[in-house]
Amino acid sequence: MNIDRVACVLFTCLVAIGLHAQPAAEKPEAKVPDSKSDGPARRSPPDSTTENSVTIGGQKISYEAVAGTITVGSTDAYDAMLGLDGALLSDAGTNAPDGAKPEDAPPTARMYYTAYFRKDAPEGPRPVMFCYNGGPGSSTMWLHMGSFGPRRVVTPDAEHKTAAPYAIVDNQYSLLDVTDLVFIDAPGTGFSRVQGKDKDEAFFGIDQDAHAFDRFIRRFLAKYGRWNSPKYLFGESYGTPRSAVLSALLKNIDLNGIVLLSAILNFDNSPDGPKWNPGTDQPYELALPTYAATAWFHHKLPTQPAALEPFLKEVETFALGEYASALAQGALLPEMQQTAIAAKLHNYTGLSVDYLLKANLRVSGGEFSKTLQDPDGMTTGRVDTRYKGPDLNRLSEEAEYDPLMTAISAAYTAAINQYVRTELKYGKEQTYVPTAWDDTGFIWDFRHHPPDGPPANENLVVNTMPDLATTMKRNPRMHVLLSGGYFDLATPFFEGMFEMHHLPIPPGLQQNVSFKYYQSGHMVYLNEDVLKQFREDVAKFVRDTESGR
Numbered sequence: 001m002n003i004d005r006v007a008c009v010l011f012t013c014l015v016a017i018g019l020h021a022q023p024a025a026e027k028p029e030a031k032v033p034d035s036k037s038d039g040p041a042r043r044s045p046p047d048s049t050t051e052n053s054v055t056i057g058g059q060k061i062s063y064e065a066v067a068g069t070i071t072v073g074s075t076d077a078y079d080a081m082l083g084l085d086g087a088l089l090s091d092a093g094t095n096a097p098d099g100a101k102p103e104d105a106p107p108t109a110r111m112y113y114t115a116y117f118r119k120d121a122p123e124g125p126r127p128v129m130f131c132y133n134g135g136p137g138s139s140t141m142w143l144h145m146g147s148f149g150p151r152r153v154v155t156p157d158a159e160h161k162t163a164a165p166y167a168i169v170d171n172q173y174s175l176l177d178v179t180d181l182v183f184i185d186a187p188g189t190g191f192s193r194v195q196g197k198d199k200d201e202a203f204f205g206i207d208q209d210a211h212a213f214d215r216f217i218r219r220f221l222a223k224y225g226r227w228n229s230p231k232y233l234f235g236e237s238y239g240t241p242r243s244a245v246l247s248a249l250l251k252n253i254d255l256n257g258i259v260l261l262s263a264i265l266n267f268d269n270s271p272d273g274p275k276w277n278p279g280t281d282q283p284y285e286l287a288l289p290t291y292a293a294t295a296w297f298h299h300k301l302p303t304q305p306a307a308l309e310p311f312l313k314e315v316e317t318f319a320l321g322e323y324a325s326a327l328a329q330g331a332l333l334p335e336m337q338q339t340a341i342a343a344k345l346h347n348y349t350g351l352s353v354d355y356l357l358k359a360n361l362r363v364s365g366g367e368f369s370k371t372l373q374d375p376d377g378m379t380t381g382r383v384d385t386r387y388k389g390p391d392l393n394r395l396s397e398e399a400e401y402d403p404l405m406t407a408i409s410a411a412y413t414a415a416i417n418q419y420v421r422t423e424l425k426y427g428k429e430q431t432y433v434p435t436a437w438d439d440t441g442f443i444w445d446f447r448h449h450p451p452d453g454p455p456a457n458e459n460l461v462v463n464t465m466p467d468l469a470t471t472m473k474r475n476p477r478m479h480v481l482l483s484g485g486y487f488d489l490a491t492p493f494f495e496g497m498f499e500m501h502h503l504p505i506p507p508g509l510q511q512n513v514s515f516k517y518y519q520s521g522h523m524v525y526l527n528e529d530v531l532k533q534f535r536e537d538v539a540k541f542v543r544d545t546e547s548g549r
Helices: 003-008 141-146 199-203 206-223 239-249 282-297 308-328 335-349 353-358 365-371 403-422 465-474 493-501 507-512 528-545
Strands: 048-056 059-073 108-118 128-132 151-154 167-170 180-184 193-195 231-236 257-261 378-380 388-390 479-485 513-518
Touching: 059 206, 108 199, 108 206, 128 141, 128 206, 141 151, 141 231, 141 403, 151 403, 167 403, 180 206, 193 199, 199 206, 206 239, 231 239, 239 257, 239 465, 257 528, 282 308, 282 335, 282 365, 282 493, 308 335, 335 353, 365 378, 388 403, 465 507, 479 493, 479 528, 493 513, 507 513, 513 528
Parallel strands: 128 180, 128 231, 231 257, 257 479, 479 513
Antiparallel strands: 048 059, 059 108, 108 180, 108 193, 151 167, 378 388
16 A cells, blocks of 8 residues: 555545555554543533625625534444533443543544534525545545635646745635535544544544544534434545445435545555556556546647547547456457557557556556656646646656645645634634644554445455445435546546446436536646536535435
C-alpha cells in the first residue's frame, strides 16, 4: 500500500489499495491536560451560533449556522451513557468507570460539525444532508469551502498561480435553498478529537469510522428534532465507501438518497498500485478512459478528436472488449496481437508504443502521470489530471507528487481557518487539522465486515459494494446519484460506473441509480462552470426524492 498516495488524496481522496489490513502501530501516549469535567470524558467547547444570508438564484436565503461538536462513544453501550458534550450522564449507573482518568476511560470521539439551517423555510419537513470528505483521514474543509456551503474559496481552475490573500466569496451555488447542510469532520481531523484508552484503534478504521458517523447522525437528529426530515448522505472520495458502510449501519433510518462523488467501493479497482496484485487486470481497463480523457485535454493524442464524450465511448468499448480480452490471455497473448494492442493504446493515450510494450500493456496511474508529459519535464495531476507541475525527479518511474494538491491546499487551509474563526466564531484557541496523515503514527485499519459477510479478519480486499446493495434492498425507495469527473485518476469515472452496474441488486433497482459526469477532476467543484451544473443536478436529485415516494 502506498501510504503517501492515500495521504495525498485528502479527502478526497483516497483510496488506498489496501489488500491487507495494516497492523496497529504502537504510539506513545499523548499527555492529556488536567480535566475539571465530571467523569472520564472532557467536556466539549461550547457551540457557536451565528446568523447570515446568501443569495442563490437571485433569492436571498437567510440561515442560522451552528459550529460545534457532538461526542460519541466507541460502542453503543458507552455511547448511551454520554451526553452530547461528552460528559457522563447523571444516571449512567454503576457501569461508568467511576473516577477514571480521561486517558484510561473508554474511548470517545468529539466530532466537529457546521450545520446550516435555512430560516423561514417553506412549510413541510425540511431535508437535511450530511456531507463529508474522505481520505481516509481527511477533514471536510474541501466540500465545506468548495462545494455547497454558503461561502467558498476561489482558486484558478487547472492552474497554480495564486497565494494569499485568497478570495472567500458568497456561494451562489449553495444548496441551502433546497436542503439544510451538515459538514462533518471525521474523528482526528479538523476540530474533531479522539480520547480515551486505545482511542486510535477505536476510531481509525473502516468499520470503526462508520460506527462513529452512525452514532453522530442519530445524536444530531435527536438534538435538533430532525428525525422526520428527509435524509441524505453526501460523501466524496473515501467518503463514498464510508457512505456505503454507514448506510447499512443506519438501521431503522430510511435514507431518501445518497450522493456519491468520485466513488470507489471496491479497492481492487484502484489504478494506484495494480502491479502489486498481478493477475487482476481490471484496474488497467477501468482507468483507460481517464488516460484517454487526460491525453485529449493536454493534446497528446496522435489525432485529436473534436469532442470528448464520443471519443470516451469508443475507448470504453475497447477497454472492456478487445483490451480486456488481450490482458486476460497473459503470457499466451501472441506477439503480433500484443503489438497491435499497443498501437491502439498509443492512439488512445498518447504514450509511445515502445513504452507500452515495455509496460506489458499495463500502465498504473502513477506511471501514466509521470510519463504522459515527460518530454516536457512535467508531472500530470492525479486527483485532477488537468493540472500539471514540474517533475521532482526526471528519472523517476512514477509521479512523486500531485500538482493538484500543491495548487489548492494552501488556499483551502487558509479559507477554513479564516472563515470558521471570523464568521462562525469558533475554534479561537484550537488547531484545525486538515489531515490526520500529518501524524506519522496514523494507521488506518482496512479490515471490513460486510453485512452478513465473513468476519473482518478474513477479508482480503476492501469491497463495500455489498453494503450499498444491502441498503438498497432493505430500502428500495432510496436513490443513488453517482457523480464524478472525466479527469479524475484517483477514482476513475469508468470504475465508478462499472461498480454500480455490478451491484448485487435486482435489475429493477438499477433504475434507482443515476449518473452525472463532468469535464472536471476528482473535486468537480474546482471548475466553476461544472459547480453550477453539479449544484443543479444535486438540487434536482433532492427535489425528486424528498417526498420518499
